[in-house]
Amino acid sequence: MKRGFWHTAVGLLTVTAFLAPLPFAAAAKIDPYREILRQGAYTIRYDNLTPAPRVTNRDRADLYGKSALSVERSDYLLHRQTKGVITAADGDRYEEVGDDKFVMCRLSKGGEDFFFTRYKKGDKTEYYGTGRNRVEANEKNYFAELVEGKSYGDADMSALINAIMPDGEKSAKLGRYRLAAAGKLKDGGEYEDYRAVVDGKDKVIRYYFNGDKLARIASASYSRRGDGKIDGRKCIINIREFSATPDKTLLKLPEGLKDDTKRKAKNDDKNAAAHSGKNNAEVPR
Amino acid sequence: MKPSAKVSAVWTAFFLLVACGTVCAEQPAADEYRQMFRAGNFCIEFKDKWGERVLAGFKGMRMERTSYRFSESNAAWLNPLGKIFDGSGPQNPETLFKDGKYYQFVERDQAIMCDETELFGENLDPRQGWDTIAQKLALPDELAVFYWTDSFRKANEAVAAPQYVESFKKKHGAKEYDCDRYMGAIRTVAGDQDTKIVYDMLYDEGKLVWGESFIMRGETIYPVNTLEIYSMLGKQPTEAFKLAKKTKVYAAGTGDMSDLLEKPLQIGTMGEL
Numbered sequence: 100m101k102r103g104f105w106h107t108a109v110g111l112l113t114v115t116a117f118l119a120p121l122p123f124a125a126a127a128k129i130d131p132y133r134e135i136l137r138q139g140a141y142t143i144r145y146d147n148l149t150p151a152p153r154v155t156n157r158d159r160a161d162l163y164g165k166s167a168l169s170v171e172r173s174d175y176l177l178h179r180q181t182k183g184v185i186t187a188a189d190g191d192r193y194e195e196v197g198d199d200k201f202v203m204c205r206l207s208k209g210g211e212d213f214f215f216t217r218y219k220k221g222d223k224t225e226y227y228g229t230g231r232n233r234v235e236a237n238e239k240n241y242f243a244e245l246v247e248g249k250s251y252g253d254a255d256m257s258a259l260i261n262a263i264m265p266d267g268e269k270s271a272k273l274g275r276y277r278l279a280a281a282g283k284l285k286d287g288g289e290y291e292d293y294r295a296v297v298d299g300k301d302k303v304i305r306y307y308f309n310g311d312k313l314a315r316i317a318s319a320s321y322s323r324r325g326d327g328k329i330d331g332r333k334c335i336i337n338i339r340e341f342s343a344t345p346d347k348t349l350l351k352l353p354e355g356l357k358d359d360t361k362r363k364a365k366n367d368d369k370n371a372a373a374h375s376g377k378n379n380a381e382v383p384r
Numbered sequence: 385m386k387p388s389a390k391v392s393a394v395w396t397a398f399f400l401l402v403a404c405g406t407v408c409a410e411q412p413a414a415d416e417y418r419q420m421f422r423a424g425n426f427c428i429e430f431k432d433k434w435g436e437r438v439l440a441g442f443k444g445m446r447m448e449r450t451s452y453r454f455s456e457s458n459a460a461w462l463n464p465l466g467k468i469f470d471g472s473g474p475q476n477p478e479t480l481f482k483d484g485k486y487y488q489f490v491e492r493d494q495a496i497m498c499d500e501t502e503l504f505g506e507n508l509d510p511r512q513g514w515d516t517i518a519q520k521l522a523l524p525d526e527l528a529v530f531y532w533t534d535s536f537r538k539a540n541e542a543v544a545a546p547q548y549v550e551s552f553k554k555k556h557g558a559k560e561y562d563c564d565r566y567m568g569a570i571r572t573v574a575g576d577q578d579t580k581i582v583y584d585m586l587y588d589e590g591k592l593v594w595g596e597s598f599i600m601r602g603e604t605i606y607p608v609n610t611l612e613i614y615s616m617l618g619k620q621p622t623e624a625f626k627l628a629k630k631t632k633v634y635a636a637g638t639g640d641m642s643d644l645l646e647k648p649l650q651i652g653t654m655g656e657l
Contacts, residue, residue: 238433238607239606241599241606241607241608242581242599242606242608245570245579245599245601245606246540246542246543246570265574266572266573266574267572267573267574267576268572269572269573270542270570270571270572270573271541271542271571271572271573271575272540272541272542273573274573275573
């Protein structure tokens with residue numbers, strides 16, 4: 100990684116460290132975006148300009164699994180820039196990350212997760228779930244989502260979006276981000292910097308705005324390892340769309356992909372309600 | 385109040401407490417499980433949503449296998465002659481931790497090995513799955529309520545160790561069981577502890593048979609897992625650690641020339657190591 104980048108990152112961290120850690124400012128530019136996410140109806144389209152790093156054994160998976168799409172485990176996507184789409188409405192969500200040829204997708208619908216990939220073969224589009232052009236639903240991993248945070252495409256984007264969620268609505272694992280600086284840029288744009296220390300890593304995120312529109316996100320995180328080496332990651336995201344309008348065409352399985360799930364007959368046993376993922380008025384006993 | 389009324393009130397209170405004690409207390413087997421896991425000598429056969437598994441610990445060793453019947457190989461069972469030609473040897477585990485080394489048995493007679501001190505090595509091939517190997521050997525969450533500090537589990541700071549809350553009768557399918565409930569808070573950044581992870585341990589005649597877990601967030605319940613326990617205390621763990629001594633052991637790939645040439649380096653056999 101270029102030395103210049105690290106100088107900038109360390110400089111940025113040093114400057115922000117001296118600023119009093121303010122809570123989310125009363126009228127921060129990021130606020131409307133947080134509210135859009137909390138309302139649960141949105142579409143986000145982005146480009147991750149920084150290819151995912153090769154996963155190593157230092158990034159050990161958590162007991163409860165990962166919630167973000169595992170782009171770093173795809174040999175094809177590993178060293179490529181990716182595009183992502185996340186859309187949600189009425190409790191259902193769809194996410195995809197990939198490029199023009201290969202896309203990883205997840206549709207979460209009615210407490211079930213459908214994982215599949217989409218390939219471009221010449222002019223044709225093919226899907227692969229549990230087989231060619233067919234997919235079976237998995238039970239949704241609520242625990243991973245709760246502990247790791249909601250997934251917003253790849254792991255980078257998920258971390259950058261979860262950072263702006265209120266402290267009371269995300270797991271303690273995700274870090275306490277505070278507004279560290281805000282200002283104007285020479286080109287007329289504005290920015291807000293948020294900072295947190297998560298797992299001993301210093302993390303700084305800069306959200307760029309054109310007027311009130313979220314345009315880009317840049318982040319740097321670093322820590323020093325026992326041997327003195329710097330361990331870090333930078334990431335640049337270009338936001339193409341961040342709106343409160345869900346793309347409902349994406350919130351169903353695409354045509355040409357068959358749902359092959361063998362679902363059990365519904366059990367009327369009251370006890371089974373504990374395993375339905377639905378609202379229950381009282382604790383199931 | 386008359387003195388006699390006071391005495392009878394005290395007695396009533398006493399009997400109520402005793403009665404409550406017999407109904408509300410944790411199952412006696414819970415303490416046995418605690419001691420068993422702490423001592424590290426156990427053999428559990430269970431099924432969860434990922435399949436049937438055997439997990440055993442003995443003198444600091446740990447093993448795991450996804451097919452839970454480990455007495456004889458299927459080949460031997462299907463074909464009596466197999467006993468002579470095939471099935472007489474012990475069936476290896478799928479994952480093993482022994483003497484500070486992790487083993488993954490990739491073929492019937494092949495294993496790859498990585499020292500625990502090298503498990504975090506950046507050069508290990510990520511596709512070999514060393515990052516999840518300790519989890520495979522960890523107690524499943526539902527059983528970890530008895531031993532939350534199991535060294536193979538990767539602690540998550542957001543999830544507090546579950547504590548015993550209450551006992552009651554709970555139905556699973558058509559049958560009613562004695563249920564011990566354990567709860568742990570999932571903390572938010574703000575420190576709220578309103579979301580809980582709940583583990584219901586269901587006992588039949590004093591034996592643990594089901595473990596159910598779910599997340600409780602306000603009035604909403606999210607399912608997590610259901611564990612069916614086939615056996616917990618019955619089997620000697622030593623049986624699970626019988627290894628085929630001729631199994632060839634290879635070093636974990638670190639992206640070196642032998643990896644590139646796809647010729648892993650053999651470092652010995654199971655019998656020698």
